[in-house]
Each structure stands twice: as C-alpha cells, then as structure tokens.
Amino acid sequence: MSANVVIVGGGHAGGQAVASLRQGGFDGDITLVTAEQSLPYQRPPLSKAYLAGELPRERLLMRPSAFYEGAGVDVRLGIEVTGLDAGRRSLTLSDGGQLTYDHMILATGGRPRPLPCPGADHPAVHYLRTIADVDAMRPRFVPGACIVIVGAGYIGLEVAAVAIKHGLRPVVLEMAPMVLARVASPEVAGFFENVHRGAGVDLRTGVAASAIEDRDGKAVVVSTAGDRIEADLVVAGVGLLPNVELAQAAGIDCDNGIVVDAFCRASASGVYAVGDCSNHPSRLYGRRLRLESVHNALEQAKTAAADICGKPLAYDQVPWFWSDQYELKLQTAGLSQGYDQVVIRGNMAMRSFAAFYLKDGRLLAVDAVNRPAEFTLAKRWIWDRKAPSPQQLGDDSIEAKALAV
Amino acid sequence: MTKITFIEFNGTERSVDAENGQSLMRSAVDNLVPGIDGDCGGACACATCHCYIEGPLAGKLPEIGEAERSMLEMVEGVTAASRLACQITVSGDLEGLVVRTPQSQH
Numbered sequence A: 001m002s003a004n005v006v007i008v009g010g011g012h013a014g015g016q017a018v019a020s021l022r023q024g025g026f027d028g029d030i031t032l033v034t035a036e037q038s039l040p041y042q043r044p045p046l047s048k049a050y051l052a053g054e055l056p057r058e059r060l061l062m063r064p065s066a067f068y069e070g071a072g073v074d075v076r077l078g079i080e081v082t083g084l085d086a087g088r089r090s091l092t093l094s095d096g097g098q099l100t101y102d103h104m105i106l107a108t109g110g111r112p113r114p115l116p117c118p119g120a121d122h123p124a125v126h127y128l129r130t131i132a133d134v135d136a137m138r139p140r141f142v143p144g145a146c147i148v149i150v151g152a153g154y155i156g157l158e159v160a161a162v163a164i165k166h167g168l169r170p171v172v173l174e175m176a177p178m179v180l181a182r183v184a185s186p187e188v189a190g191f192f193e194n195v196h197r198g199a200g201v202d203l204r205t206g207v208a209a210s211a212i213e214d215r216d217g218k219a220v221v222v223s224t225a226g227d228r229i230e231a232d233l234v235v236a237g238v239g240l241l242p243n244v245e246l247a248q249a250a251g252i253d254c255d256n257g258i259v260v261d262a263f264c265r266a267s268a269s270g271v272y273a274v275g276d277c278s279n280h281p282s283r284l285y286g287r288r289l290r291l292e293s294v295h296n297a298l299e300q301a302k303t304a305a306a307d308i309c310g311k312p313l314a315y316d317q318v319p320w321f322w323s324d325q326y327e328l329k330l331q332t333a334g335l336s337q338g339y340d341q342v343v344i345r346g347n348m349a350m351r352s353f354a355a356f357y358l359k360d361g362r363l364l365a366v367d368a369v370n371r372p373a374e375f376t377l378a379k380r381w382i383w384d385r386k387a388p389s390p391q392q393l394g395d396d397s398i399e400a401k402a403l404a405v
Numbered sequence B: 001m002t003k004i005t006f007i008e009f010n011g012t013e014r015s016v017d018a019e020n021g022q023s024l025m026r027s028a029v030d031n032l033v034p035g036i037d038g039d040c041g042g043a044c045a046c047a048t049c050h051c052y053i054e055g056p057l058a059g060k061l062p063e064i065g066e067a068e069r070s071m072l073e074m075v076e077g078v079t080a081a082s083r084l085a086c087q088i089t090v091s092g093d094l095e096g097l098v099v100r101t102p103q104s105q106h
C-alpha cells in the first residue's frame, strides 16, 4: 500500500500542496481537511476586488472543483482537525471522525488578532480573513456609512481605499506613529499617508482604539486621543495569530509559528508545516522568519510536496508581496528590517518610485510603487547579493534596464 | 469553449478547452498546464504567467496594457512574443491559439 498524505487547512498552502503532490507524481491517497466551507481560494482579493463587489465568489477559487475530483482528493469541507497524536500519526476531526497519516501537512494559516480593547465583541466589529468575514460585513459596507478601520497595515489601508471608492467615510486609527509601521520606511509610509489623506481618508496615527461602546446599535469607538467616533462598521486589522495550537498540544516545537527546517519538516516525524503558520530558517537573511504572503504559502507547499515525493529541495526564496490601493500597485521584495540607508528612485509626487533599503551597502529590500521593472530587478539583485551602487540606484535618468548588473 | 494549445519548453503539447470570458492564465491553471503558475491570481504582480504567443492569432489578442508592459520589461527570457496570460481574456476569436511557456517557470 502506498503512503497517504493528510493536509490540514485548505488555504493557499493547502490547495497548492494538493497540486504539487500530484504534479510531483505522488499517487497515494490525499485527504484535505479544512474548517472553511470553501475549496481553497485566493485571499488577497478579499480586501480588494471582492470587497469592492467587482469579483464574483466563484472567481476566488484557486482551482475548480473538477480539479480535486480529477486528482482523487478526499476533500472534507467545514471540518476542523481537533486533535493530533503525533506518535500514533492519527487525527481527530470535529465530526467525530479519525484519520491516520504517513505524511501530514499542517497548512492551518492564522486568525485575526482580536482587538484588545473592551467592547470589541460589539456586533459592528468585524475582521477580514475569510469570504465569510467579507460577506458578514457587507450589509454595513454601504455608501455613506462611517467605517472605522483599526490598524493601518496593508489590509487596513486596502479596505480604506475600497471604502473611499464606495462612498463610505473611512476613519483609520493606527497606534504607531506611522502607517505600515512594521514593514515600511518613514518615507514610504509618509507617501501612503498623503495618498490616503488626499483621497479623503481621516487617518489618525499615534492613536489606538481604547474601547468600543454601544449607542443604539451603533458602535462608538473611543480613541486614546479621547475622541469618540460613531461607526456603522469597525474593521480591525491588527495582525494575525498563527494557528499553532493543534501542533503545540501534540508537543511539536512552536515559536512564533510551527518551527520547521529548510524542507518544511516540523519536529515530529512525517509532519510538515507550510504557509502563514510556519516558521522557517532563511538562508538569505540568516534568521528565522514567519511570513504572511501568498508567495511563501505557495512555495512552502511546493517544498513539502517535493520532500514527500522524494525530491527534496530546500526552501530558499526572496520573500515578496503586493498590495493594491487606489490606482497604486505596490510590490515589495525582500525584508527591510535592520536597514541603514534608503535610496528613493523616481518621483513620489508622480506616484511612481522605488525605495531601496540597504544595510552596509547590501540591498535588503525594495518597495516599488508602479515600478514593476525595478521590483523585478531588485528581487534578482537581492537574491544575487549584488546590486548597483546607491548613486546608480537613485539616478532615475538611467533606465532601469541599464541598471542590470 | 475555445481550443488553446500550450507547448512547454521541452515540446510537450497539451490542448485545453478554455472557457470564454476567463483569463488565459485561469484556463491554464484550471487545466493543470505546467509552466503557468499565476501566483498572484491575475493581479499583474508576479509574472509567473509569462508566456509566448506567436502566429497570426497573436494579432487578435487584446493590446498590452501599461501595467503588463512594464511588468514584462525585466522578466527573464522576455521576447517580442511575451505576454502575461492573466491579462488575456479567452474568446472565440482565439480558437486554435498556440501558447508557449518558458523554461524558467518549470
């Protein structure tokens, strides 16, 4: 009998694992157990085209249902894995079922961090992670409504942009002194602040929500600045908690995610962890990382599948991410943490520029706004650990093409 | 449905019946065509749907937009025939289209 694989979680990573296992020649049984009611789908449009109502739900699916039938996958929708015995290699399911595995891929992703203030359970308070989340907030996401967005990360800012387009009145509260504080430089953050304010967003930095109160069914957001903002809808985007509890309870090493090696193997034999829930060693940055991006989810799924198929190839990638706000396409590659120099190429006022982050002259990361060529080049430079000089990077009169090293 | 043939860099051919109105990238992904990944889901952000389209039908494709053009500019292996499959909508006009996929996406 050939080995079987159980995949826990059907997001980007779980869905990709199915495809990569079959593409890699795995011919044993595959079971995909996922708590959501949907086949694996794209999350990025949830805060973009799907929220805007421009994309029907069917178009969110990563692959049509015929694909899973063709691949002979036993898909269990709406079922949670509630228990794991890593010694016996067995799983307990929320419907009372049991499964055993030879290989298991944990692709459990994460859940929104709850808003840490009193009153956060008010019915007007919503989070944005799943199709169901968007559908639940939609009745309140209507023209004229006042929406308070707590947290100015990518998701919060994308929601603000869609809200403006839809005729809502968005107020954004960000605890940090600037938007995108965890990821961007003050220069780039300042750019996005100007764009959002210019578009009509009431953006308040250095301000958190200290309580949510109720006034006749509406939420009143009390800010740390002392303001009280009446809101039809509150959307909290204050980070993600990786879903590690299942692994943790089974004694699998976890430390800001499920700890894996370069082949996405967790500390228990036969167990892999991929995507938002996993914490992997990065050769490029010389430290452990837990990333929340589509690219990471897809590539780690491919890595685990390759290992199961007996063709191990270490996960070694330049992280990248994109974000769409208004007519701006932000593409970021690499990780800027620890940079000591920022070089801006292009023109922020023209909304077309790239910010390069360097440390001791080494290129760490790029934030490219409407500059795909620079993004593509920089991704390669970061990988090669070889980049043009800061002077050349900053000289927009040299064509991007000519910068190739 | 429109018949489209994908040819991998190693010459392997695969014909699919693509649904009209969908993107060429979706048709490839839905039919498990190797070499078209579509990581960003068609947001014109990843170029993992890069492909080559030549021949008389190439003239019937939708024009290259600004986002697609600049995304393709520095992609590995770019040629005059390069397109991003996510930016092409399948229609009856494209019956018999031949799409080559680059080696770098395998």
Ligand SMILES: Cc1cc2nc3c(=O)[nH]c(=O)nc-3n(C[C@H](O)[C@H](O)[C@H](O)COP(=O)(O)OP(=O)(O)OC[C@H]3O[C@@H](n4cnc5c(N)ncnc54)[C@H](O)[C@@H]3O)c2cc1C
Pocket (backbone or CB within 6 Å): A008, A009, A010, A011, A012, A013, A014, A033, A034, A035, A036, A042, A043, A044, A045, A046, A047, A079, A080, A081, A082, A107, A108, A109, A110, A128, A129, A130, A155, A243, A246, A274, A275, A276, A277, A291, A292, A293, A294, A295, A297, A320, A321, A322, A323, A324
């Ligand atoms: C609104 C939004 C916008 C985003 N925009 C972008 C973007 O523009 N670009 C980008 O690169 N990334 C973006 N991301 C991030 C990206 O979507 C995630 O990094 C990616 O989806 C992670 O995939 P995953 O498979 O690891 O986890 P998830 O997609 O979270 O999937 C995990 C699945 O596992 C299920 N599950 C969890 N525990 C169990 C269990 N015990 N039993 C059964 N099932 C379980 C969950 O219900 C879920 O369906 C965005 C995310 C969100 C929410």
Ligand code: FES
Pocket (backbone or CB within 6 Å): B025, B037, B038, B039, B040, B041, B042, B043, B044, B045, B046, B047, B048, B049, B050, B084, B085, B086, B087
């Ligand atoms: S799918 Fe990403 S650019 Fe086409």
